[in-house]
Each structure stands twice: as structure tokens, then as C-alpha cells.
Amino acid sequence: MDRGRGVYSPLFETKKGRGRLIYRLFSISLFTAISFIWLYRFNHIITTNYTQQEEDGGKLVWFGMLAAELWFGFYWFLTQAFRWNLVFRQPFKDRLSQRYEHMLPEVDIFVCTADPEIEPPMMVINTVLSVMAFDYPSEKLSVYLSDDGGSEITFYALLEAATFAKHWLPFCKRFKVEPRSPAAYFNGIKDTNIANELVAIKKLYNEMEKRIEDATKLKRVPQEARLKHKGFSQWDSYSSKRDHDTILQILLHKKDHDNSKDVHGFMLPTLVYLAREKRPQYHHNYKAGAMNSLLRVSSIISNGKVILNVDCDMYSNNSESIRDSLCYFMDEEKGHEIAFVQSPQAFENVTKNDLYASALLAIAEVEFHGADGCGGPLYIGTGCFHKRESLCGMKFSDEYRHNWKSEDNLSTEETLHELEEKSKGLASCSYEENTQWGKEMGLKYGCPVEDVITGLSIQSNGWKSVYYNPARKAFLGVAPTSLLQVLIQHKRWSEGDFQILFSKYSPAWYAFGKINLSLQMGYCAYCLWAPNCLATLFYSIIPSLYLLKGIPLFPKVTKQFPLNIDRNMLFCPRELNSVGKNIA
Structure with missing residues (x-):
């Protein structure tokens, strides 16, 4: 204004x-x-x-x-x-900075992985490092890695990434690096004006990569690292990835004054590792269950009002993505209506001929822009910014206005150890029993494409969504490269969408009268x-x-x-x- x-x-x-x-x-x-x-x-x-x-x-x-x-x-x-x-939408980041630079909200970032063999630890930590390095106040960023594989190799890799971040984040901010995934940046480097600094940071990265790759090949963590960090003791009672206690470790936090700043003395983002409790007698609800555990755990560690979730293979390709998304959420006239801002799924390994149509161009460049004109795009499970309250089941009201100027600040007298122990209970198998989690709160359960029904439920609660598709894609991932991979992916999508059609969340009746008719038709087209x-x-x-x-x-x-x-x-x-x- x-x-x-x-x-x-x-x-x-x-x-x-x-x-x-x-x-x-x-x-x-x-x-x-x-x-x-x-x-x-x-x-x-x-x-x-x-x-x-x-x-x-x-x-x-x-x-x-x-x-x-x-x-x-x-x-x-x-x-x-x-x-x-x-x-088509265009954010104005300069106006956002003029009005809200000193009152920007805290942002929680969820990165999900499930299998260290399918999703190599080096790929996972490159994604983590890329989102830690957003062009955003570091003290207002919290990054959570959900490891449904419960792998100590992944934990070891994250521990190494926490150390490397102390050098990588200052390097990115000093030289305005894009993209901020180390692997992607080093593979496409063209700038020779920073040769000395580049050689130094790349050497640190290569040394870290060698340690992680060696541990991955040997399938064990070096004894030196195990003795050095108390977090590995949580694997002493570990049985298997389907049967273990909650493993939670806060690796970087402002309460740990000796281990929370980069090499120049500036605060680093909060970094948390979580492997929720798994027991054979409990259904773990796959990624939806992991996301809901992160929602609860993050609510007492950082409680960011905006949540970004990305898959572990979707690194940040645009360091200003958070600011762009906040332009939609914090707009004085229309921002209160918006529940989530969805980015397209874009891929770095798509070939020129794109033999299997992995780029999904018709969806990304046409259909989601059309959905935006009908009330908002679908939630596709990655590259999406959410308001915490809408994701937790809050219904939209015309009287609703979020006061961005009075952000809640979680400052307690608890030590980090006490905070970790308190958080573990929120990720237990039995916590969701006789609650609305998975039904009215958080991501919905009961469907292979839980993201779609979650987005539909949010929109049916009266909220709108926005499609954010800048020229420089916000996130880049890895597309299927073989016919078998493409068939498996399309089989999962088509089966999941078809199940929605006959479930309680069918757009044909669940959303009838709650969302725009054209948006309802679009959902039905995907279900069919x-x-x-x-x-x-x-x-x-x-x-x-x-x-x-x-x-x-x-x-x-x-x-x-x-x-x-x-x-x-x-x-x-x-x-x-x-x-x-x-x-x-």
C-alpha cells in the first residue's frame, strides 16, 4: 500500500x-x-x-x-x-522487501527420503544444502529431513552436510551462486572470476563426497564419526527400517552457540534429522505419515507459519523462491485467500527429444495455468509452499486475516536435549490413534496420491491456491529415463487418481458445490x-x-x-x- x-x-x-x-x-x-x-x-x-x-x-x-x-x-x-x-502471475519482490523485510515469517522446509539405495545420500544432502542456502534470513529458516529408511548412512551424510554448510552458505551469498545445489553448480560452472574461492570450496565438497561415498559403499559409518557424535547412539536399539524407535537429532540450532554459526559468524538455519518410529503392527501411511510427523515435530521446534515441502531429488534452482511465494501469501488484498503456492515439476535430465514425455509440458505450461484461472492448481506433493494453518485443517473464513507483523516466537527455557525428547513423542506410531490426523488434519491417508486429495480437501475448505511458474524454475528434479521407470510412475499416478474417483474424496461429490465447477471438471479429467x-x-x-x-x-x-x-x-x-x- x-x-x-x-x-x-x-x-x-x-x-x-x-x-x-x-x-x-x-x-x-x-x-x-x-x-x-x-x-x-x-x-x-x-x-x-x-x-x-x-x-x-x-x-x-x-x-x-x-x-x-x-x-x-x-x-x-x-x-x-x-x-x-x-x-499467468508475476510477483513483485521489491515491494515485499519494502514493506516486510524486517518482519518476514519463519519458514519450515521439509525434505523427505525413504530408501538410501534408491535415493543416494549425496543426492539427498545436495537438496538439503540447496534449500538451506535460500536468499532468505538464515535465522528464519528451519530444514527438516525425514528419513523413512532410518539409515545411519543418511544421518552421517546430513552430519557432514551440516559442517560443509558453514562454508557453502557464505560462498553462495557472497557470489550470488545459482543454483545452490553444490553438485549442480559445480557441474555447470562457467564463472572463472572467483577461481581461488571456487577451488577451495570445491575441494571441501569433494572431500565430503568421498567420505560419504565410502561410507555408502561399505554400508557403515566410520568409527571415528560414530564416537564423535552422540546421535549415532540412537541406532543401538535399531532393529530394521520397519521396526525402530523414533530417531531425532537437532544438528544445528541457535541454542547450540558453539555449532550454529558459519565461518564468518553468521547464524545458520536450524537443521533437524527425523526417522519416525516404525512398528510392524502399525501402518505408517508412507509419505503422508512422514509429512504429518514433520508437521507436529516442527510445531514445537520452530513453528514456521509457511511450510515448503520438496522431494529429496528436487533441489532448489532459484534462491528467491521463498520471497516470490511470500508475495502471494502476504498480499494485503488477496493473500488471505491463498492456502498454497504450487511450483511445476521440472527436470534437469530431460533429453532434447524427450522420448517418454517426462517433461510433462502440457500439464506444466498449459493445464496448471488453466487450473489457476479456475481457483487454483492441484497440490502435487513437492515444490509447494503452504500456510501451516490451512495444511493443518483450518477452514477459510472471509474474516480471516493473518497478522504477519506478530509472528509467534518459540523461545523456551528447554535445552536442546529436552526439546529432542519432547519432540520424539510426536513422531511415535501411536500418537495419531483416535485423532483427526490423516482425516481432517495434515495430509490425508488412504490413497497412493495423498497429495492430490489433500489439495482438494484444502480447496474444499474454501481456500485458493496459486501456480508459480517463473522462467527460472524454482526446483529441478530427476525424471524417469527408461520405459520401465515411466510405466511404473504412470501406473502409480493413474491408479491413484482412479481410486480417488470412487473414494470419499471424489471430486464428483466431495467437492460438489465447494469449488468452482470448472476446477471440479479438471480434477475429474485426471481421475479418469x-x-x-x-x-x-x-x-x-x-x-x-x-x-x-x-x-x-x-x-x-x-x-x-x-x-x-x-x-x-x-x-x-x-x-x-x-x-x-x-x-x-
Whole structure:
């Protein structure tokens, strides 16, 4: 707000996508083409004598073609919900700094890992170091690593990262390094003006990497490190990754005056390791359970009002991501409505030809912008900034206004050891029994894609979300590189989305009347991704077989027909609409 002139200056602006009229005309023309196909199919079924064709099953084939085309038309109609009204947002970080630089909220960052063999410790700590080095006051950052594998190798790697951070964070801030994942930065280094400093920091990194890689190969922590740090004693009662006590260690904290500052004497972010309790008789609810444990534990250690969660393979690629997201949350006019700010899933290892479409361009560059124009994008489980209260189940109210100027400061007389012991109980297996965790509070349980139903539940509580897609992507991860990996990933997504359709969280009824109709349609389109394959298979196989038999199933070019329609327009209606990406 410009107080001198009384003029409202928003912290972000929203622009409508260009070429909307052109795309809408295109959609109308495509719907007209679809209608002519339906008309042709109906007319053929009604007027044709099937006496001869029935012997070859011709009648059933034509009914099958009609059913497939009706399904394609219905599914295409649902997909238009996220293509009809694209919006693009731009934050103003300079205005944020002018108004709130001295009262920025504390931010808790959750990094989740589950298996040190699939997710190597070096990859995990590169992600941790990248988020520790955000361009944000370090004393207001707290980073939590949830290790569902309960691996002492991962803990050892994090311990090494805590030491290296004392050199890496000052280096990043001094030279404005981008990206701030050490591995990514060293692989793409081009600046030769800082040769001496670069050689020194890279040497420290290589030494750390060697120690961690050696421990990973030997599958044991060096005895010297084990004796040096008391945290390893928590593995004395360790049975297996599915049967162990809560392991929690605060590695960096302002209460530890001797081990909380970098080499220049500035405060480092809080750093916490957590392996929640696991017992065979309790269901651990996978990543959703880990996130809920982090929510509770962080509430008594740092209690940041904004929470960022990232997968362990999604490092920070843009050090200003937090400030960009706060522009949405702290806007005086619209910020109170926003529950979460979602970033796209972007990948650093996508090949030029992107053989398996791992980049998900249609979703990232078109559909989520369209979802933003309908009330907000889906929550996809990583690269997302949340308001703590909305994630914990708070319902939106028009009277709600968060007072960012009066942040709660958790300053207790407890020692770090007392704080650790108190926090362990919040990550126990039995804590959630007879509570609303996983139901009304935190991430929801009961579905492989718990992130989607959690986002839907938040939006159904009256909140909105925002899609944050800058030119320099906020986070970069690793995409599947083989056909098997892609199939496994798509199988999980499609099965999970399909389960949502028939669960209590189905957008068809759970969200009815609670969210925008177009947003509801978009959710349904994703939920119907799996059954869409049945019509696609039929439409791919049957016409080809009948072509070999010389039996046409489509209008001939020479036949008098209102429009000579290429069947490819109906074969992949969702992909065809990617034309909208270029228009928008």
C-alpha cells in the first residue's frame, strides 16, 4: 500500500493468457468436428442393414466405435476446463522487501527420503544444502529431513552436510551462486572470476563426497564419526527400517552457540534429522505419515507459519523462491485467500527429444495455468509452499486475516536435549490413534496420491491456491529415463487418481458445490486418466484390423459428407489440445 497516496500496490499481478479467443474458436471448431463424427456414426447404425455384417460382428464394432467416440468427446469436454481460461502471475519482490523485510515469517522446509539405495545420500544432502542456502534470513529458516529408511548412512551424510554448510552458505551469498545445489553448480560452472574461492570450496565438497561415498559403499559409518557424535547412539536399539524407535537429532540450532554459526559468524538455519518410529503392527501411511510427523515435530521446534515441502531429488534452482511465494501469501488484498503456492515439476535430465514425455509440458505450461484461472492448481506433493494453518485443517473464513507483523516466537527455557525428547513423542506410531490426523488434519491417508486429495480437501475448505511458474524454475528434479521407470510412475499416478474417483474424496461429490465447477471438471479429467486407456486401445486396434480386411469404419474422402474428418482428431483429443500451449 502506498500510504502517501493511498494507492494500493499489489505484491503480485495476474494476467490473462493471450490468444484466448483464438483457442476458444479452435475448441468450438473441434467440437463441431466431433459432433459430425457422432452424427455419421448414428446415421450409419440406424440406416445400415446389418444382416451380412452381423456374421462378422460388424454391428458390435460400430457400436464400439460409437461408444469410444462418445467417451473421447466427454473426456475432451472435461479437459477444456483447464484450457479455457489460462492465467499467468508475476510477483513483485521489491515491494515485499519494502514493506516486510524486517518482519518476514519463519519458514519450515521439509525434505523427505525413504530408501538410501534408491535415493543416494549425496543426492539427498545436495537438496538439503540447496534449500538451506535460500536468499532468505538464515535465522528464519528451519530444514527438516525425514528419513523413512532410518539409515545411519543418511544421518552421517546430513552430519557432514551440516559442517560443509558453514562454508557453502557464505560462498553462495557472497557470489550470488545459482543454483545452490553444490553438485549442480559445480557441474555447470562457467564463472572463472572467483577461481581461488571456487577451488577451495570445491575441494571441501569433494572431500565430503568421498567420505560419504565410502561410507555408502561399505554400508557403515566410520568409527571415528560414530564416537564423535552422540546421535549415532540412537541406532543401538535399531532393529530394521520397519521396526525402530523414533530417531531425532537437532544438528544445528541457535541454542547450540558453539555449532550454529558459519565461518564468518553468521547464524545458520536450524537443521533437524527425523526417522519416525516404525512398528510392524502399525501402518505408517508412507509419505503422508512422514509429512504429518514433520508437521507436529516442527510445531514445537520452530513453528514456521509457511511450510515448503520438496522431494529429496528436487533441489532448489532459484534462491528467491521463498520471497516470490511470500508475495502471494502476504498480499494485503488477496493473500488471505491463498492456502498454497504450487511450483511445476521440472527436470534437469530431460533429453532434447524427450522420448517418454517426462517433461510433462502440457500439464506444466498449459493445464496448471488453466487450473489457476479456475481457483487454483492441484497440490502435487513437492515444490509447494503452504500456510501451516490451512495444511493443518483450518477452514477459510472471509474474516480471516493473518497478522504477519506478530509472528509467534518459540523461545523456551528447554535445552536442546529436552526439546529432542519432547519432540520424539510426536513422531511415535501411536500418537495419531483416535485423532483427526490423516482425516481432517495434515495430509490425508488412504490413497497412493495423498497429495492430490489433500489439495482438494484444502480447496474444499474454501481456500485458493496459486501456480508459480517463473522462467527460472524454482526446483529441478530427476525424471524417469527408461520405459520401465515411466510405466511404473504412470501406473502409480493413474491408479491413484482412479481410486480417488470412487473414494470419499471424489471430486464428483466431495467437492460438489465447494469449488468452482470448472476446477471440479479438471480434477475429474485426471481421475479418469486410467479408464481412458480402454477407449484408446479399442480405437487403436479395431480400425487397423478392419482396414486389413478392407472394411471402412470412417467416411471416405469421395463420399458426400459435411466434413472429411481425420480420425486422428479423435484418437488423441487431449494431445491435440496441446496446440493451446502455443496459442497461450
